Amino acid sequence: MPATRQQAVITVSAALDLIQAAIAEGDRIGVPVSACVVDTSMSLVAFARSDGATPHSADTSRAKANTAASTRRPTGGMTEDLALPLAVATGGRLTNIRGGSPIRFDDTHAGGLGIAGGTPRQDAEVAEAALSRVGAQAVPGAH
DSSP: OOSOOOOOOOOHHHHHHHHHHHHHHHHHHTOOOEEEEEOTTOOEEEEEEOTTOOTHHHHHHHHHHHHHHHHSSOTTOSOHHHHHHHHHHTTTSSOOOSOEEEEEETTEEEEEEEEESSOHHHHHHHHHHHHHHTTOOOOTTOO
């Protein structure tokens, strides 16, 4: 049995494309957002905050990206009995607030995208639009 395994991760170029698409979609709907992309191990790959986005949206977008990358599911779908304990147990590194999406290319999990700055619904819509613009696959049950 091999002692190592290969793991696909999103490239910086693709992460920056996602960030630009998210910022553009936020601008289109009139919502300044923070957009964060992490790889499959929750390491930061790219981040940007629109002019006018709230300072705390930076932390929230990272938590959403981390959650989507580590669970491979969109944020916002956990039951109430898990949602708060998840945030508390991870010191706020993970969250159940909508706006986080796993990133998949060619059926390969590559990381997580987190959007914050609007309502949870707006954040989820911005994430979905950004993923669509760069050709990433939607995850079943997303948003």
